[in-house]
Amino acid sequence: MDSSIKLFTVRGIDIRMHITFPLILIWAAIQFGFLARGGVMGALFGVIVVTLLFVIVTLHELGHSVAAQHYGVPVEQIVLLPIGGVAQLSRIPENPIQEFVIAIAGPAVNFALAILLGIVALALDIPVSRPLETLVEVQRITFSSIFTYVFVSNLFLGIFNLLPAFPMDGGRVLRALLATRLEYTRATSIATSIGRGMAWLLGLYGFLGGGFFIILIAFFIYMGASQEEALVKTRAILRGLTVRQAFSRQAYTLRPEDTLQDAVNLTLSTFQASFPVCDGSQLVGLLTYPKLVEALSQYPPSTPVAEVMLRDVPTVSPDDELFDVQRLFQEKQLEAIPVVDNGRFLGLITSGDIGEVYRLLSVEPNLLPKERVVG
Numbered sequence: 001m002d003s004s005i006k007l008f009t010v011r012g013i014d015i016r017m018h019i020t021f022p023l024i025l026i027w028a029a030i031q032f033g034f035l036a037r038g039g040v041m042g043a044l045f046g047v048i049v050v051t052l053l054f055v056i057v058t059l060h061e062l063g064h065s066v067a068a069q070h071y072g073v074p075v076e077q078i079v080l081l082p083i084g085g086v087a088q089l090s091r092i093p094e095n096p097i098q099e100f101v102i103a104i105a106g107p108a109v110n111f112a113l114a115i116l117l118g119i120v121a122l123a124l125d126i127p128v129s130r131p132l133e134t135l136v137e138v139q140r141i142t143f144s145s146i147f148t149y150v151f152v153s154n155l156f157l158g159i160f161n162l163l164p165a166f167p168m169d170g171g172r173v174l175r176a177l178l179a180t181r182l183e184y185t186r187a188t189s190i191a192t193s194i195g196r197g198m199a200w201l202l203g204l205y206g207f208l209g210g211g212f213f214i215i216l217i218a219f220f221i222y223m224g225a226s227q228e229e230a231l232v233k234t235r236a237i238l239r240g241l242t243v244r245q246a247f248s249r250q251a252y253t254l255r256p257e258d259t260l261q262d263a264v265n266l267t268l269s270t271f272q273a274s275f276p277v278c279d280g281s282q283l284v285g286l287l288t289y290p291k292l293v294e295a296l297s298q299y300p301p302s303t304p305v306a307e308v309m310l311r312d313v314p315t316v317s318p319d320d321e322l323f324d325v326q327r328l329f330q331e332k333q334l335e336a337i338p339v340v341d342n343g344r345f346l347g348l349i350t351s352g353d354i355g356e357v358y359r360l361l362s363v364e365p366n367l368l369p370k371e372r373v374v375g
């Protein structure tokens, strides 16, 4: 979380700027000032229009966010990156209508803005209908040239995001439309195949003269499609399975008074890398391998583990779903999570345990009964 800076809050959503964000402003200054020979004024023009563009990106992401909140999906934050913005929703609804509305809400903001700006252009007699002619004169900072640039970029943003390919909004729109008729995994598979096809075409166009930037976008689209397909496949396999069906009962634990030396001995003599710290049967902390290494660089080996262990440890219960736990692993960057029932330590679940279940069940889906009814 330290890699981004909070700007302000809207509807309970933190709008944050990634620390790499200023790179795009530097890029804009170089692009318009140096490469387009605009000089200092050109550089200033670049910084102004890119800043305005990101105001539009923020509004676009707020469009998704407000739609998500409407369906009761909490929005954690909106992060502005040099390549665009991301609204982090705590989950994407599998209900096709809800996904459709949330996905379309972003581009809808751009089209609403386009109409609004179009009316302003008409009223002020700004020639937005001839954007290219106006854009040739970008180095002159006039209200008219900035307005035209923002108008065109906003429209482009709306249209580009409707490309039917993940990770663009259009990919979700397409999947949602297919999912009203087909099974969710099947709909995803078709939508991601179309996305990959588009990535190939776009990449080819990039190689044939479209430029490096186009190739980069094609690459992102290809990766986005593959990631979404993997995610949905994982969910289909893991849904309905619980922690109880996969966790390790014979986990080694440490007592709070055990030393770092004890932890080293245990690490070297077992398969385990993270050790729950238990006072009797109660879990009080977790000593991970990175934490152990860090502690040994600062304290002598005789230090009790209680002094260095992680205290605010995420835990799961035997009834939790494996798919949710897998997301927790990604979020918390942990390798093992203690399994706890009313504070009582039962064992450990590792990302490796879930990986085993996934691989076994992708070969033979009926190896384990689905404990939870899939909703």
Ligand code: ZN
Pocket: 060, 061, 064, 106, 107, 161, 169
């Ligand atoms: Zn969007």
